[in-house]
Amino acid sequence: MAYRQRLGLDEITPLVGVFGFLKPYKRIAESLRAFRRLVRLEPWAKMILAGEAHPVLPLTPLIRGLDLQSNVRMLGFVPIEDFAGYMGACDIVLNLRYPTVGNPPAACCARWGWRRRCWCPTWARSGNCRTTSASRCRSMPPKRT
8 A cells, every 4th residue: 555655545435557668569559548447437547657668659638638747657667676666566466568579468477476467468378377376367369450
C-alpha cells in the first residue's frame, strides 16, 4: 500500500503499469490507446509508466493527444529498490514487447512470483511460461498489420 500512497491512490483505484525502458517495440502507444477505452468505462483508472522514455517515442504529446493527462503518470527512471514496489502496487502489469526473444518478459516473471496477473504477448507464452504460469498470464495476440 505504501507505493499506492506515494501515487496518491487508495487500494481500490484500478492501476495499470508499464515498466522498463519505454521503447516503441513494447507497444506503449497501443497500450495507451487501449487504456483510453478503459478510462471511458472506469474514469478513475490510472496508469503508470515507470522507466526512461525512448527519444523516438514522444509519450507526453501522445498522452496529451489522448486526453489522458489526469490518468497516466510518467515516473521516469525508477531506482531498482522502488521498481518492485511500484510493480507490486499495480493491479495489472503490461508487457507487450514485440518481437520478443521467446522467453517470458521479466516484469511478468516478477509478478508471477508474487502470484499476481500480468498481460504478456501470446508469442511469449512458451516453455515455463505456458506450463507453470498460465493461470496468471493473460495473452494479447500480435498486432495486426
